[in-house]
Amino acid sequence: MFKVPVFSVKQWVQSWDQAEWQPKDGLPEPPREFYVGSVSIALLRAMSGVSHREVVDRRESAPDTGYQRPHDRERSEKVARYVKWGYPLSSQNSLSPAEFPDLIHPGWLPTAILVNVLKPGDSRRRSGRSVSLGEKDAIAITRDNGQFVVTGEERTFEPEELAPLEVIDGQHRLFAVDELNGNLADYEVPVVFFQGLTPQWQAYLFWVINVEPRKINPSLAFDLYPELRSQSWLEKGEWIKVYREHRAQELAEALWRHPTSSWYGRIELMGKRVPGHVSNAAFIRSLMASFVRPYKAGAKIGGLFGSIDKRGSQYAIPWKRAQQAALLIRIWQHIEASVAASSAAWVVSFDKRHSDLHGDGSAFSGQYSLLATDQGVRAILTTYNAALQLKDNLPLDEWYMSEVTDQPDVMSVEVALESLKRQTKIDAFLRQLADVLVENVDWRTSAHPGLTDEQKLIQSTYRGSSGYAALAGRALAAVRSVLGDGSLPETEIQEATDDE
Numbered sequence: 001m002f003k004v005p006v007f008s009v010k011q012w013v014q015s016w017d018q019a020e021w022q023p024k025d026g027l028p029e030p031p032r033e034f035y036v037g038s039v040s041i042a043l044l045r046a047m048s049g050v051s052h053r054e055v056v057d058r059r060e061s062a063p064d065t066g067y068q069r070p071h072d073r074e075r076s077e078k079v080a081r082y083v084k085w086g087y088p089l090s091s092q093n094s095l096s097p098a099e100f101p102d103l104i105h106p107g108w109l110p111t112a113i114l115v116n117v118l119k120p121g122d123s124r125r126r127s128g129r130s131v132s133l134g135e136k137d138a139i140a141i142t143r144d145n146g147q148f149v150v151t152g153e154e155r156t157f158e159p160e161e162l163a164p165l166e167v168i169d170g171q172h173r174l175f176a177v178d179e180l181n182g183n184l185a186d187y188e189v190p191v192v193f194f195q196g197l198t199p200q201w202q203a204y205l206f207w208v209i210n211v212e213p214r215k216i217n218p219s220l221a222f223d224l225y226p227e228l229r230s231q232s233w234l235e236k237g238e239w240i241k242v243y244r245e246h247r248a249q250e251l252a253e254a255l256w257r258h259p260t261s262s263w264y265g266r267i268e269l270m271g272k273r274v275p276g277h278v279s280n281a282a283f284i285r286s287l288m289a290s291f292v293r294p295y296k297a298g299a300k301i302g303g304l305f306g307s308i309d310k311r312g313s314q315y316a317i318p319w320k321r322a323q324q325a326a327l328l329i330r331i332w333q334h335i336e337a338s339v340a341a342s343s344a345a346w347v348v349s350f351d352k353r354h355s356d357l358h359g360d361g362s363a364f365s366g367q368y369s370l371l372a373t374d375q376g377v378r379a380i381l382t383t384y385n386a387a388l389q390l391k392d393n394l395p396l397d398e399w400y401m402s403e404v405t406d407q408p409d410v411m412s413v414e415v416a417l418e419s420l421k422r423q424t425k426i427d428a429f430l431r432q433l434a435d436v437l438v439e440n441v442d443w444r445t446s447a448h449p450g451l452t453d454e455q456k457l458i459q460s461t462y463r464g465s466s467g468y469a470a471l472a473g474r475a476l477a478a479v480r481s482v483l484g485d486g487s488l489p490e491t492e493i494q495e496a497t498d499d500e
Contacts, residue, residue, distance in 0.1 A: 004150040006037035006141065006193060026200035035141055035148060035193040036112070042184045044191060045177040046156045047139065048115060049126070049163035075172045080179035083107035083187070112190040113170030114205070116197045117141060117150075124162055124199075131162040139164045141195060150193060168194070168202050169209050244294070247305065247321075248287035252280055254325035254408040255332070260417070262332040266365065266372075275367035282374040290381040291328070301386050308389050317396050325408040326416035330427065331384050334434035335371065339364040342435075346442045349450040368448040370459075375467045376443065382472040383479055387433055390483050399423045433479055440478040 012032045021029045082090035086105030089095050097104055117139060118124075123132040139152030157163040167174060177184065197205070256267040266277045273279075295302030302308040305324050307316045319327075339347060342363075350363040363369055370376035388394065401419055404412040421427055444451060446459040462471040 002043060002150075002152060002154050003144075004037050004039055004043075006035040006148045006150055008033050008148055009036055026198040027204075028198070030197065030201055031195055034195070035150070037150065037191055037193065038188045039150075039191045040184065041109075041174070041187050041189045042177055042182065043154060044113065044115070044165070044189065045174045046154060047152065047163055048165040048167050048174055049124070049157060049159075049161075073175070076175040077179050079109075079173055079176035083109065083176060084180065084183075109173055109189050112192045113173060114168040114192045114194070114209075115165040115170075116168055116202055117193055117195045118162070118164050118166060119196060122162075124166065126160050126162055129160075131160070133162045133164060137162070137164055141193065165193075166202070168197070168205055244288050244292045244303075244306075245284060248284040248292045249280075250321060250408055251287055251292070251305075251325050251328060252283040254321075254413055255283070255328055256280075258325070258329055258410055258413050260333070260414075261329045262336045262364070263329075276362070276365045276369075276372045278372065278374055278377050283377060286374070286378040286381050289378060290385040291324070293385075301389055304385050304388055318400070320401060320404060320412075320416075321408040322404045322412035322416045323399065323401060323420070325413045326420050328381075329413065329417060330420050331380070331430055331434070334431045335380060335438065336364050338431070338434040338438040339371070342438045344439050346444050347438070349444065349448065363443070368445050370443040370445055370462060370471065373445065375462050375471045378468045379471040379475040380437070383437065383475040384430070384433060386476060387479055387483060388429075391429060394429060395423070395425055399426060429482075432482055436479050436482055437475055441475055 010033045019029075021027060078090060081093070084107060085097050085103075086107045089097055089100070089103050089105075090107065095103065118133045120133055120135045120138045123130050125131075136153070137155075137157075139150060141148060141150050143149075152164060173189070194202075194205075252267055253269075255261045255263040256265065256269070258264060263278075263283075267280055267283050268274055268277050269280045291303050291305045293303035293306070295307040304317065305319070347363045350366060350368070363371075365372045371380070388396065399420065401416060404415050442455070442459065444455075444459055446456050446463060448459070451459060461467065462474075
């Protein structure tokens, strides 16, 4: 049995008493104190587990999905080398400590590792299933002769088991223990113990520590929003950037999750680079520049899912989030179908000689298709967002649904999709735009093997940061014929493609 002395740190400000706590959403009134102690890093590693965000749990909308980034073993190995030899030996594996003993320095880890003490009966996801903490495995913080102590039975927990401590911040420092072969008898680390923090409060704490003060992978940052979505400050209007990021993240996740979506499994949540896939962050930014952009006074084009100008007044279309997700999925379904049916020269140029990593040389999702790039996603979303607002007599208001919840879960989105297909005027317009865009815009990347030198020069204008506006402008110009004479002059194209 171990007994670790700790001291209590009270942190509360009277202004927090004005908060509206939300227990049913996992955000009850938090504890008013935490505890700080010095703990053997080996003991802490043995008694701790980590709640990672697993892709399979995200797809199934598991309620107790974790929030931590995936473990990067290379990073933990570097921390372990730092602990053992200090800097600069930690930064260069080619330097031998035996040859350069003068470069051996202390590998201090003076910043605190944050953990949460689970209560018996608490459950978390481990190895794809829900696991509860047993009474005999729990640890406690109690008073002993006027001193707070953390006590429990020491043992090692397997990855599929639920350990009594869950790491909020510091997982890579803890995993470094696995690389140090037990040489840690006298190595302790400062630890902050929280008690009874819900996963939602932990995600909030992880956010303010890792994202707000210093930037990390933006896809990971956006990916944390589902854990925070019940917070009221995410629902306060489209001019608050975090609200729009939150809404865009929900919609991107719906496109990634729904099995009939053209983007099913093709939006990279963890920041990986995969040909034919687009990052979560890029998709979110494109939605924020189009359907979730703020309406500016005097502009004709706002975000269709926020507020827009309707006959000289600001107006919001009363669609639920499931409807918004269904519209985006249907747009991309039409684009994919139009590509499949097209005999345009650029489509025909995709054949087996230019096979991509999907094995089919796809003109829609292949590595040489702009439709599978950040720039292509931005162009399609920008064009549809503008065209749906500028098209006369399009009965967007008439698509009203009372039979679905507001949450964009798979079932609600599926019901909304079937309903949208029955809105024949809207659906026909979506298909008409898709046909025009596929037939009149060359969606090949400049790296496509079949391009002539002249074509490569043209397509290269769609690369890099300037390529977003260039390709969106080209797409918008192509749909003028659908919108009628006088629609989308250069000033409106500029307005539609401008980032805020």
